Amino acid sequence: MVAVNPPPANEGYAVLVDIDKCIGCRACQVACKEWNGRGPTETTFSPTFTNPPTYTANDWKVVFFYEGTTKKGLTTPAGELVFEQVDIAPVPSQCLHCVNAPCARACPSGAISVTPEGAVVINKDQCIGCGFCENACPYDVPRRGSDGKYYKCTFCVDRIQNGKEPACVEVCPTGVFTFGPASQIVQMAQSEAAKGRTVYGLNLNPYVGGQVRWIYVSSDRRAFAIKQHFPKDAVVPTNEARELLKEIVPPLALVGAVGLTIIGVASWRKSRIEEQKSAQQQKA
């Protein structure tokens, strides 16, 4: 068995994604493709402006756009002004690199490793294309490529292991992403939460290890996008049930198999005895 031994939540790296700073330019989406040498995706008109409309095997990072009506505030010479207005909020998204990645737990071939940095990486040479990772992911991230193998964001593991920030972090014009040691980033996220900002990525379902390494923060104005973008609960219930069963079933299966073997052997012996008996009777 390949042990999935993820580093603890406060070790390795993490990223704070402040969507208030995002101008939706999608440089991160392009930088991701370029760094990882992923080819173009054939697209058409996108009704949500998000394009491609979701992740593909070539688009590991996608900026999702959400439209909503929201409260805006403004300090004017006449005093504070609060008003409702339309807003469109971009949410740059990729694999969240769960602290305990269900995809890695689900991978039967050991193709998904979790590095000491906390990067959850599909190693394509070992990927057998079974799709268990896709089923296991609560964020619908891994995508099957035309070669039958699965692809997703690697946390730019080949950059962060060599002293560089992820490509999307580096390219961002407005500093949406803060990359750093997980302990520091989590602390930043907690202090943003304490200021009353909406934070996504802490205190999640144990299914993802209770926390992810790409933590999102937004003001009230853009909180609607966070709500729309992320699932209510970071869990895939069927897979969770399967994992529970996994814990129970193997010992039971062993017991069952042994039991069955005993029964089988007993029944074989019984039938052998009966056969022998009847043979003896025939002889006799």
Place this chain on the structure above:
Amino acid sequence: MTVTISRRGLLKISAIAALALGLPSAAQTPFIQQKTTWALGEIGGKLGLKSAKVTPTICTFCSMGCSIDFYTNGSSIIWTSGSPESYINWGALCPKGKAAYQLVDNPQRLDSPMIRTGPKPPPDEILSAKTWDELVAVLKRYPPRWEKVSWEQAFTYIANKLAAILNDWRSSTGAPVQKDGYYYVGSQNPVMVIGSSIVTNEEAYLSRKLAAFLGTSNTDSEYRKCHSSTVTALALTYGWGAETASIEDVALADVVLFFSNPAEAHPLSFYYFKKGQRERGTILIALNPNYSRTAEASDLWIPFRPGTDTAILNYILHYAFFERNPPIDQLPEFQRLMAQRWNITQDDLDDLKAMISEYDAQTVSNITGIPLDMLRTLAQLYVENSGVVTGHKKHGIIQWAMGMTQHTDAVLSIIRAAAIVQLLLGNVGYPGGGTHPFRGHSNVQGATDLQGGGLGVLPGYHAPPSTSLDVRIYQDWKLQGMPDAWSWEVPQWAVKSVGTSAPSKGSADVAKILAVFNFYGWRRFELLWGIYCGTVPPDDPVNGKVVCDIPLGTGVSETVFPSKVLEGSIKAAFIFGENPAVTDPNVKVTMAALSSLQLLVVSDIFETETAWFADVLLPAASFAEKEGTKTDGNRVTQWSWRAVPPRGQSRPDYWIIANLYKYLRKAGAILLPSEAAGVKSEEVKFRKRGQLIFVYERPLRPDYSWDYSGGTGAAQPVSDIEAEVNPRIINKEINFSTLIYQGIYDPVRDTFTTMRRDNSLRKPGEIDGTFSSTFKVYKNWGWSWPMNVRFMYNYDSLQVILGKPDVVTAAGQQWIVTGETGEIIDEFTGEYRPAFVPGHNFFAPKSFKRRLSGIADLFGGLDLLTFIRTGQKNFLGKFVVETDTGVQLLDFDTFASQTGMRYLWANDTLYWDQDTLSLKAFLKRIFYSGGGWRQFKPTYEKMRSLLRQYYQQLGDLKAATLKVIQEMGGWYKGYTFQWPIHAEPVESPIVDMAIQYPTLAWLNPYNLEVLNQQPSILQGKMVGVALEPKELQTMLQQLGINGVTVVMTTNRLTETWHSGSMNRRMPDLAELVPRPFAIISKKLAQQIGVNTGDYVELWTARGGIKVRAYVTEGEAYLNVNGQQVPVVNLLWSWSFEGPEAGPSGNFISPDVVDPVTTIQETKAWLGVIRKAPSV
């Protein structure tokens, strides 16, 4: 059938199932070695990164000036990223910059020169198309059928054809022989030279130089269609047409009004806008009918009706003068600025206020569709955060782009209004108070500068001689020893023409200063281009023959060019790196014109839509395959290095143009007037004490001036291509020929200052050290015109904000400065000293003083042609020194040792003092003869009431308009346009508004041609304008089209770029926005019954296109004057060529133009929208 399972069978299945379930966790491949470490670039195939060569280039997209590092191995590109050291992008990039490498290795790149063999699409067939699909069908029937040829064949073909056209013109008109001499009248020349705003400064300069040598003033570029209105309106108000401050300024503002969309068009600007938000809580307000990504990033979105910007700006002043207490004109700072820095009197202010009084909140709300409370909030925020109100503790910025510039009232009203608001609120010239028109293309500022803004103006904005009399006055000026304005005695016979009220030596006014500014430019070009402009003999300016190699007069603009071709007066065109077949308004007229040319030469990296009509297509090098300088939108000039060699046979435009010259010359296409007159050299003489002193003989060497081969010292050529045509030599030529670019090369140290990539701030005590360190301005990076000034008109900001003047030690002296001075090489020490002391002010350096006035030719008579090529300092000129005993002629060494000015050849001894820096901003500017507002008001009322009366009588706004023009003897006759007033677009959605605020378009006779569908080939075609909804609806009903009338405007997105010729061919960008769409509001969508993604048809007086609808709450559906006015934003960056083709927005936009600069009105026009009938 029933399935029966025996007990034993069930047991077996259970066992297998149990094992299978347990397998994934219990029986995973236990011995696999998991990969846990990766080398840099291993995942994306970039393992060569570590040993890669890193070359900084300047991005080819927008005007921010971001640096892109190319990581290469030989000619292959491994990776590109933002340069971490750049103070503009700090390692970041936008998606266009990030994907820009895809322009270099692109399968669609042209790799060989090509000559057309197929017939061109017939103009009449093009013009007859009513829909985009019909047009594409016509065009595709006439493909170019290119034949690949060698460069030599292509150049020879072009040269022979052009020589035939020009010789034909010369023999039929006699040019350049004129009755009083030898010169070309530039507008009559049948050649047009267009482009580009994307090439380097050296290339733009060379294309302008080529036009001059061809004898044409018909020169223009993309800037005509983007910011020509900005440049003109700002230059006429502040002295210069550029953005007033560099990008660091936006982080110092307290409030920003975006009449624009920089989050999409200039994403990296948001590094600094966000810095302001973070550090000082800058309030961002987005005025835009569309909820753009700038609106997303702003505190407040104010949707308004396109084309009503002036009304909004005038209301801001209305609030300031009439609603706030006390009114701003009672504030001491207002009064100080009015006395010291604006050109207005109390009477002028009263006249302005009389006009402003009419723009009360309700009136402006009715015009713009902005609710009252929102308008008031806007005005309060802007005025209360202004310099004049806060004593310069706070400032506001007006930031704009095409949304403001592309209107028929852009110069006279909209941008003038912005410029005036900034002045009156005390923002201009103070940190955080810039006037920020963000430019479009990567080098549009530089190309504008070095092509003089087009129309035959010379590099650096020196207007060409307009008549032969100008040349005579110029010759007299030369005889006076090339004096500055204060040393110039305007001869009696020239006073009227110069228009000066200070003709005598010792004094100067603006007219005199501007005349000398032009003369000074002509002289520099004479020296650097090896040509002649003056009289023969030079001694007799009044009666001699005028011989001038600089074409006289201004020429045709790019927007008017198509009609000149269709009329037959322009027969050939060169288009370098530009795509007017997509970017021109009413584009089928442009296509018809391009098809009608006898010779069209296009140089580009792809087969663009414009190339479809070309006779010869030349493969240009991409931005990363050549070197040279680019000037970003806020005037910072940076060097872009060559990262990889040109692909295939492609070549840099500098190589193409310089070689073109040689072939054109050989074929006899170029004939200089001085050659026709037999002038081979110039006898330089100075008039001293009533006598003419012979100073020196200057040989004319026009061909030598085109020899850019070789290069020494810092100008070592970087490859074989540059050894043939070296942009570093061209760069040096610009440094000496173009006053505002003086400083890009340091001849004392032999360094190119634009190559400086030092992001440190200067320290107090250094030149502009206090300014740099206090306001965080990166003055050690690159070079900025003028004289490395970053925040223009920054005359006294240190004094006003810090409360005391600053002391600078430089060139062995102490200097007391009050603002930003910039720097210039000192003629005594060769070190840098502050240039504009005590601070830069309006119009500087158009106003300057010159120590060598009356003493020596420019740069002391140094043989500059040789110097820039070899570094050898030969002084052809002498120094004329008057002594008690007489006039002495000294050589350089003697003069230099007597005066100490050993470096006079480096700076031409220019300097600025209180006289030169005392010019005031032209808050009041006269555009036409007539009176001020109060005087004009009765005429205005009469014009409106006649228009209403005739409209009611005739039921037709066009007929009523023509009748008013006839009856009143003109349009807006009698108004100077000294103040900006709101005027409707030509195609107004509300006829009452069109009558109440008549469009300014008819001030320009060209627009009347458009109105009357001239020239004749346009008659009966769908190419005109509809002045009101009723007219458009009637026109379309005849075609069976009914729908909802909307106000149309156009826009780009972050992912799209102008004509789309680049981004549509870049897979990573095409993926993000593959096709055009129209952005419509939910309310309009319901009205016409479409959902997002459904196809809609958009119809105008020019035809119809079909695109998908993008439905959102973020699009204006306004209540204007009690009427419902939906707005539609159309993405326009598509056309028929390349893999991602789509309907062109400009197929349906109008080609009416601004009366002053002829910029097109593509931001506010009328359309009819309906759900596309299913086929």
